[in-house]
Amino acid sequence: MTATREGGRRAAVVDTSRSPHACLRPLPLEAVRFDDVFWTPRLRTVRAMTLPSQYEQCERTGRIDNFRRAAGKKQVPFQGRYYNDSDVYKWLEAASFALAHDSGSAGAEAQAWLRRTVEAVIDEIAAAQSPDGYLNTYFTFERAAERFTNLTQMHELYCAGHLIQAAVAHHRATGERRLLQVATRLADHICATFGPQARLGTDGHEEIELALVELYRETGNRTYLDRAGFFLDMRGRQPPMLNGSVYLQDHLPVRAQREIVGHAVRATYLACGMADVYAETGEAALLEALEALWQSAFERKVYVTGGLGARWSGESFGDDYELPNERAYAETCAAIGGVMWNWRMLLCCGEARFADWLETALYNGVLAGLSLDGARYFYQNPLADRGRHRRRDWFETACCPPNVARLLMSLPGYCYSISDDELWVHLYVAGHVRAALPAAGTVSLRIETAYPWEGLIHCVIEEAPEVAASLVLRVPGWSAGAMSVRLNGKHTEAPVTAGGYVALRSHWRTGDEVELELPMPVRRLVAHPHVLADTGRVALARGPLVYCVEGADHPHVDVWDLELPDDAPVVAERRPDLLSGVVALVGEAVAAPAGAWDSQLYLPTGQQPPIPRQPTPLRAIPYYAWANREPGPMAVWLRRI
């Protein structure tokens, strides 16, 4: 029943181990252990609170009953939206990752509950599968005849993709094949139904592409890779007069796309699929499109928090520099999609700019999606608010909650990667990693750090590889030019590569110590002048964290009335008592209460009412922590004076 996979478990997140065109290979979750002041308690909360409560939500809302219904076990109507299966699959993926490692473990009892529940959910899923392999609980009984008749609207391939991802994660985490067999039967059904010699069709919500590549990696069945490519090729084939949908990236062939447009989650998932196919095929035209799309997204359309998708309308990307703050959509899922995409770009290309935005999104745009208590979620993540926007414990369309869970439960998999004789460190989390470098032997590394609160990364070689190897440390973009490296206590010249890493090559000995010092001054960020929403405003950041001001810390002034002089000192302040422990930024700002404007909305410059300006204490908190206290106004971007 719980037979362990031959050769041990290996729960990699995007397994490019044998991908010929990826320059980095991931490490499995099991190779990484967190012992971290920031992440360990958070992952414990996800295990103890988020995963169980999401399972309960899936039961309460009929999402699992839908499988029981499809299997004939329960005579109830289908409940909820036609894409609700995907939430169960994403929960299962998160739970599978949680089974793979014990970082932040909630204890043996909780792990046993999780294992039992995962098995039980797999039972329900397996029983709901049609004999021909088809599986979608919405298209059963009276709707069975409608299967695959409305590919662009009905999310069947999207749900299938999430089942495949869950199955791959479950197989990697546990070595068990049962869910993988369900997924391969469905994938085989899809591959038999669609293809160059079979039916054509554009999937409405990308996801199947990246899933099929991962299934190819897991099974070796090249048909899955071919069909992933096929589904990419299907996009943008409408005759021009029919105007293929920009919303679902069907307006142009993927290789001709240069601007990231449409529904933001769809767009990032498509980019993931493109990158996954590229990693296997090395097709230059795909990488060229990916690079242009990445620049479009991360040089012109991303929020300072890593949030993606400015528009509520269509949950979509806006135009270049269209980044409103109070009406940012910035769906949690889109920030996660950005993490997934950047991770794939990083594996393919090994450049720190991808890790930079991955990290920014993780610590800000994604993490804000989950309450500190692990039980409530943001769907949208505005950068300014009047106190109305609050997390909710579930949604009718509940894509974001399990998406956060699966990302955080797989986080150890995003921290490191390897090449033949290199160990790369992308994210700095205190703990331990052990990796077999193919051309150098096993290396084991302990990392001590108080990151993201402090910038000192202390690395100790606990097991040295047999021959010379490189420790490749990411230099975050925000610290470029200021970082320093000490080797066994001595300063060492360590040039930053074009890709943004420091590569330390040595014949390491056990006990060798490397210290990377990333100075963490408070940064005052300004935006490109064409970001109309940020004109005359400044945002505070420190390390990977973007900060905001919140009403709860400013009882006597509306934070929308704060002005920050360029020369006002702002310093970091450790506050273990605040918001589960943060480093706050404190200083003196100016309160400029707008009350004197009264009922006036527009006034000539000469007739502006006198605003009494007076110094007022400023306290900024990490953006991820906002809206965990009483409701009140919030702002990331302050008026700059």
Place this chain on the structure above:
Amino acid sequence: MTATREGGRRAAVVDTSRSPHACLRPLPLEAVRFDDVFWTPRLRTVRAMTLPSQYEQCERTGRIDNFRRAAGKKQVPFQGRYYNDSDVYKWLEAASFALAHDSGSAGAEAQAWLRRTVEAVIDEIAAAQSPDGYLNTYFTFERAAERFTNLTQMHELYCAGHLIQAAVAHHRATGERRLLQVATRLADHICATFGPQARLGTDGHEEIELALVELYRETGNRTYLDRAGFFLDMRGRQPPMLNGSVYLQDHLPVRAQREIVGHAVRATYLACGMADVYAETGEAALLEALEALWQSAFERKVYVTGGLGARWSGESFGDDYELPNERAYAETCAAIGGVMWNWRMLLCCGEARFADWLETALYNGVLAGLSLDGARYFYQNPLADRGRHRRRDWFETACCPPNVARLLMSLPGYCYSISDDELWVHLYVAGHVRAALPAAGTVSLRIETAYPWEGLIHCVIEEAPEVAASLVLRVPGWSAGAMSVRLNGKHTEAPVTAGGYVALRSHWRTGDEVELELPMPVRRLVAHPHVLADTGRVALARGPLVYCVEGADHPHVDVWDLELPDDAPVVAERRPDLLSGVVALVGEAVAAPAGAWDSQLYLPTGQQPPIPRQPTPLRAIPYYAWANREPGPMAVWLRRI
């Protein structure tokens, strides 16, 4: 066939002549003649181009065939959207107003074509009516059984309201009763179907309320007024757990509403209906709600152009101060709804603040909706753009084009009103007005002015009333404190009333001259500090016009890179050659090309790239005239330095 109404025609726009709780009575269009440099050519264009081309669009798109189909004259499928009847009705209302007056006449031949076409369209409409009075071409034949089964979605009462408005306008304009009879039969059917003792129901798109009040005014049948009140009362009656729709203002009883929310056109039309009912009933709770809603709209949610409805999502109002520029929705119809609402508030209360926003919307947010050639339309009216947003010659949902037409064709009706012994002037348009003041006799006034380009209003009494009477002149908010009045050439002290007017009481003699001087300096407007989108920005205005900068006038600099120093002189410049003749604003700004930012989206303050700043000529054009030349960037709000 063309029997003239007994007692002469009287095409008033909102006829409060006998409304007990309105303090002002409108003048019919026929009482007003335009001879105006600004409006006369525009109205001529609407007659010569807009009305005929809209009729052609209605034919081309099957909107009129839908009536022929319903009448059994044509066997064709229903074409277009289920609310398409309303476009024909709004066109008919516009055409009816055009028959009432000859301001900007396009000549006898065009007028004859219009008269014939109006008659022919009425033929089609009348023939499509069911024997029981029901009339909606979508709900015919196979859909007849669905009549009034989905009141919140299917716009049947909305279409009915527009038919009633068209019929009232046609009857007032021509004295003919044929269309009015069609409308009353439909209204009778609605009143028999719905009511406190019949069916209940909330209309999804308000319009029936204001229409029924006008039909009551036109026919004297009090049932129509009662049902208008009934439809108001229907809103907000969902039990709290059902969450009545904010989108269609069904979240609270109308008398409990204090914030303007939801779909902006719906919200303004609802307010019109509330004001119309108030004018008849004097119910204090309605006026109290109206005042709060008005403050919400015009003190916290209106664009500087008079545009309403910030959000694309739901075409709806945003939160207080949520006024993004490049993604302003600001639907042309909503600006028109704002004009209609302010006109009703003005008639009820006689305060210039209502006329101020009416005028601002008219000259900016509404007029931008129509191209200078009269044949293309904006649906949305952003306040900043990169050159992609262009007017189109029609829309699948074509509410805006005929809405602009009916407003402009009825414009003479918005300029004046009367009370017992007062002639009020709200909008300054050169021409002539003749009005019978009930307690003072007939007054005839000639106005000479180059408004909105110049602020001198020269009034000549051409026919003096028999006894003392008041000439009540609006003092626009932007000129308060600076205006002056001359009576027969001599300066006179003329205090501005609390309501924002100058009331000149005199026993007038023929030949008396009044000059109102409204200085028109260039105004630099700033927005309330909570309008995040306008931080650090300034907008230029002069008189009632808001200005913008456009790429066509700045070939060597991206207008999004312009900075306007507070001390840079900006002056008015007459440009009869430009954009059908405008007063442009010219001065010297600073070009600060953002190109040096290259691919950076966010930078620390210390690392901003050096931006080469250099003086550059500035030319601003009236906002209404933008996008009439080659595409390029546009901005209303400039960076202020």
